[in-house]
Amino acid sequence: MRCLLFLASLGLVAAENGLDGWLRYASLPCSHQCQSKLPASIMLLNVTETSPVYAAGSEIQDGLKRIYGAHAQISQIQCKTSSSTVVVGTVEQYRKTCGSSSEIPELEEDGFWLSTEGPKIRILGSTESGALYGAFEYLSMLAQGNLSEVSYATNPSAPIRWVNQWDNMDGTIERGYGGPSIFFNNGAIVDDLTRVKQYARLLASIRINAVVVNNVNANATLLTPENLKGLGRIADVFRPYGIKVGISLNFASPETLGGLDTFDPLDPSVISWWSNITEQVYQHVPDMAGYLVKADSEGQPGPQTYNRTLSDGANLFARAVHPYGGIVMFRAFVYNQLNESNWTEDRANAAVNFFKDLDGEFDDNVVVQIKYGPIDFQVREPASPLFANLLNTSTAMELEVTQEYLGQQSHLVYLPPLWKTVLDFDLRVDGKPSLVRDVYTGKRFKRKLGGSAAVVNVGTNTTWLGSHLSMSNLYAYGRLAWNPTDDSQTMLQDWIRLTFGLDRTVLNTITKMSMESWPAYEGYSGNLGIQTLTDILYTHYGPNPASQDNNGWGQWTRADHIGIGMDRTVSNGTGFSGQYPDEVAAMYESIDTTPDDLLLWFHHVNYTHRLHSGKTVIQHFYDAHYTGAATAQTFFTQWESLKGKIDDERYNHVLRLLDYQSGHSIIWRDAINNFYYNLSGIPDTANRVNHHSWRIEAENMKLDGYKTYTVSPFETASGSMAIVTTSNETVGTATTKINFASGTYDLAVNYYDAYGGQSQWQVYLNDNLVGEWVGNGEDVYSHTTSIYLDGHSAIRIKFRGVEVKNGDTLKIVGKPDGIEPAPLDYVSFLPEGIVD
Template sequence: MRSLFFLASLGLVAAENGLDGWLRYAPLPCSHQCQSKLPASIVVLNATETSPVYVAGAEIQNGLNRIYGSHAKISQNQCKTSSSAVVVGTVEQYRKACGSSNDIPELEEDGFWLNTEGQKIRILGSTERGALYGAFEYLSMLAQGNFSAVSYATNPSAPIRWVNQWDNMDGRIERGYGGPSIFFRNGAIVDDLTRVKQYARLLASIRINAVVVNNVNANATLLTPENLKGLGRIADVFRPYGIKVGISLNFASPKDLGGLNTFDPLDPSVVSWWSNITQQLYQNVPDMAGYLVKANSEGQPGPQEYNRTLAEGANLFAKALQPYGGIVMFRAFVYNQLNESNWKEDRANAAVDFFKELDGEFDENVVVQIKYGPIDFQVREPASPLFANLFNTSTAIELQVTQEYLGQQSHLVYLPPLWKTILDSDLRIDGKHSLVRDVYTGKHFKRKLGGSAAVVNVGTNTTWLGSHLSMSNLYAYGRLAWNPADDAQDMLQDWIRLTFGLDRQVLNTITKMSMQSWPAYEGYSGNLGIQTLTDILYTHYGPNPASQDNNGWGQWTRADHTGIGMDRTVKNGTGFSGQYPAEVAALYENIDTTPEDLLLWFHHVDYTHRLHSGKTVIQHFYDAHYTGAATAQTFPTQWQSLKGKIDDERFNHVLRRLDYQAGHSIIWRDAINTFYYNLSGIPDTAKRVDHHPWRIEAESMKLDGYKTYTVSPFEVSSGSVAIVTASNSTVGSATTRINFASGTYDLAVNYYDFYGGQSQWQVYLNDKKIGEWVGNSEDVYSHTPSIYLDGHSAIRVTFRGVKVKKGDMLKIVGKPDGVEPAPLDYVSFLPDGVVD
């Protein structure tokens, strides 16, 4: 009967809110043969309930019950008498409790051995943390219906597998697209740490071993006595899951919090202050992982204010941590504002300029944390050359699960294919095979320390990141931190099975969408290595290519009327290409050998420069933006094919975001193409740019209570003009006759929805209401809201299958709310198969 129950339950798709992530342990059918393969008991080789080994046993018990309805009991240290059992513990615990261990392979720290051959399943780690990892590996197999007889050992690629939270003390999260902090509120640590425990489970299951709980733009008040106690409570929650807590520090804390008149890292009083604070921290968190430090970057204080080197600043903390075994993660994201009129200046040079000469001057427990590319988490960058310039310093790679420049979790963008372009890059150090992943893990330079850190913005939203599909990035990050050689699609498919079940159509569809998503986003947001053409001065979200230039931030495109791209050659440009080892430098120095997906990163070329395809650069821009947006239009349709195979709550949540992305990708496409068409004066050979035969501009309609409004930047409005209500208390209407042929159309309405009000709109056809909506995107989607009519607030709503006759009257009524004046841009009547 139990087997039949599970078979029947597969047809019932229960509502889920995403809180369990990939640890949902959804029920699977279990035949008699399946039941015979399940352990009857669980032997834990440590009876302490807060130990990772005991937690591993409890996770296995819970998983077996939820997946297969099995009620395995937990026993302690009964290894020799137990049969049909799973035994979990360390290798040393196993030797003491069970005797012979000759068949167990050698394990490195945190490595584990999983053996499911025979009647007794053994999950043994070199450490208790490793045993817990093995338990989650076993459960991952079972949750995917995999009963294979296996015997293998696996070890981490590097000892550092961290995540960096950007949570602020007031509860807000910098780049917080998944809600407020699970750690902080109103300047203190929250009382209820239930969500922290749930997060600990997720992190442990992907083998993360440390979490920095606060923003790198740190607030010194974290170091008050009350908050130190709070950090102790957080550490108590993470500890049973094998995860250590670290914190970000504000370099100026001795002055801002401690009352000293200096924070000079060589001043004895500063040294003493940090030594005392570190001692207090370890009294509250005895196993603290260490410190993360951002210094002399983007306005943060640092040692250079006292003419001290960055190494001297890092070593201040390293020496304070040495008695306790802690490490310093010192960010290489250090740069100054630049003079754009000087074509030799280049922000990309900063990391090597600041750190190369300091190689060998950092203490042994300092790890320089290097962003994967030289700028700032762009849609495509070359690998940071700093990896090839630190021979005697431990390094870690910094990735970003947070989709800051990459759709902010309102757009589907599966990131591991992007990350793999960096991890698998060959730097050819000393003319030898030198993969980036071998450098930062410590393998290449034979460093004991090294590894990965990822910026992660989990919040109180039940989806954790603001979107169900974005969780694939967190899952895959953990997998890559353990083994950076893992395949992007293989990791994705494990995540899909664990998150959405074993249905083949579900697997194939989400795989296809996800693997298409980064190339599509690159296509409609910025390609040929030009970076993400987003607004870098405001929210880092929507399109604003002009914002890249004419400022000191250094994310320049050098676009003018004749050409585009940064000249980073040694011969004529900023010299950046020369920061790489000779073979790679020569590759990038030569325009003919530079990979075209990085062409504009390394070279300034005319818009008419011919690519290998025969297309000009400007035509490639036009085509790529149309192709990328066209791919995004397929995402809602692909997802809709899964209706009934995924519970309604998650299905509708994801569909709404994919519909939004499809519309916003067109806003991106039009903004970028219009901007460069106006700048270059070169038309699109396909005659698409600024040619929209299916659109009706709102300003061309008959207006009552509405007035025209010139949008800035101009390219984020069709025709550069929108309409807004005459006042914040005036209801407006816009009417027009439909001159398209009679038929069935999708009616798309482009409008603006910004923070500070929730306007309401109704659409009428011949005075019959055919649709309505509310401007509440700030409550629905995850990206940073805007207070302007711009590329961030531009949005589209679509009403499908609208039957119209030529000559029908269309009317849109807008009711403003707050400061939002019910803005409208245009409407499109789209025949079947036509993308606007």
């Protein structure tokens, strides 16, 4: 049963900065009956302070005190005690100490049994890590007000449950949206590892068992003696939480660091060098998990330099770590620049082309790490067919918690519903059930190794990822790594209760927002399988559909004035559909059986092609972008309803991001719709695209100190034009008469906040100040900044409830700063209920 909680009072809490994540252990009221169910003592079956069992005891002691004010002492081992005790340890330790364990179910590696029945609460793992997982499970129940009597066992779906950091030795993070590295600075491991310990707690609580601490685009200097000592210090912090450390390697290290004249994986001197360096690594980190390798991809060195196979490269490292029990995660993200003029070329084909013929040639301790889709963390992709082509090789699923193409943590996008489209997909290998989740966990093809890895770019920001709400993705990743059948909404709601408390309104509101967020983002950023239409050549953030084509990167849409989409059929296209087993290949080969949400991934069609829904492709584009952006507008207002129910610090931080997303979704909507309207010449049947009756274009205002500026890409400005100050020292003024009916409006201003300065703006009505702001987005938001006026730097700010009279004078004053010339795009006067 749950405690009797006074839920209405739970929102009135002290300010929090997010550092505790879902391990807040927030105080809950508890009745006498509730108190009677709490343990009075904690019996640890291993009191070694560096052991996961000891860490489990410390967590339980701290959690009981913080959640319910209960003071449980760590006691001597006393199996016969009748007092309320929680016993923590391994099954073997319990058997040796307390005798019979016949009632305990059989456990697999790292599995645990949790029993709260009777006076004695027992948390027993097959390993000490399992016992720690069980302790966190117990605390999760308590923190959610759940004191039910339970008795159950749970086991991991796979042995590999890793996270990959993309931290660089200089302290920067590739695709990092939450601040600098918690591991590195100025080419060395940081001295203060306090944040690393906090991160270890978070990862252990979601049952992650290894962390690769450096970027896959690896710097060989991590292998210097001084940095290996630092790596040992990091491993010492993670070890009590059952987490092993792994590292990424640069394939050319024997040459760049070791002074050899080759890094040929079959050269005896190279083999010897890696054997020696691996021995040094294990001297500092005796339990190192293994190596992660990115080779022959995106300019990284690899075995193909010497005409060696990828398996030659992987096995080089596998044999080096084998004596120590290590494994090698070898990324399948291998592709070359392509020729777009060749209709049959396709980056999506690369993984199968490079790896299929090597199946069975990898050593047993090699795991091929495969991105969930064939391209690169897109808003929707089909499952990678490589999972169906490696029957004799261990594999792992690579996911991305960090939202590289998916709003970069400045947009709310809850990712598990996207991940589940792949995890739950049936590949039908040999005509038999072959769910992707059963393939990478090793069950389908009876592989001992397997599992998942996620790119997780936590930083020193107290929100960890740049946004409080984005932490739901990290939490859910851990849950899915343990059990890929977990339900997206159930996981989400556990995270909400742990992170924001038990208020029912909070739970329902964040659930609704989060579950709507991925479909909304797909709607306003790219749909029908066309990928996310971000600028792939620059920041991977804002809209730039033209960047997808006319380059060698292979994320093509092949859009022209007649049609759009990649023809990936065997009969007429790149042949990609034929990489799947027969049943799946047949489905994707036919335009009639291809699902609409992947149509443009597999087929090139006219804009006037009718979907199964009956709409044309172009009209679906228009409608979906309007619908997605309209949904994003509701996130801000839904969150506003939670004021007073969430502490002010986190409430205001999230509100600011959702306000930003509401505006940027409109920038996305307009850019994509205008681009394809301009390209196709086909109007929107609802007459919305390129028609904005509530807007006043900045270039049409009376300008003093401002001049017009042609924005590129053209679609990232309303009417393709903006205004900028005539010099970096000139204050600009733009004025106009208002011809809208008198009434109350929301005043929205679209401007550009480019990196390199922090301009200031003021808005006046009849010389009365309505509002002002500073272009400091680089300090406020989490995404990669831009030095240009484009879809990355475009922002909308809104002043709500402004009283306006017909004939009033609107004046905007812009003061440039640095190289930023106080740019403006347009102004909108929005009556109640009008989005624009």
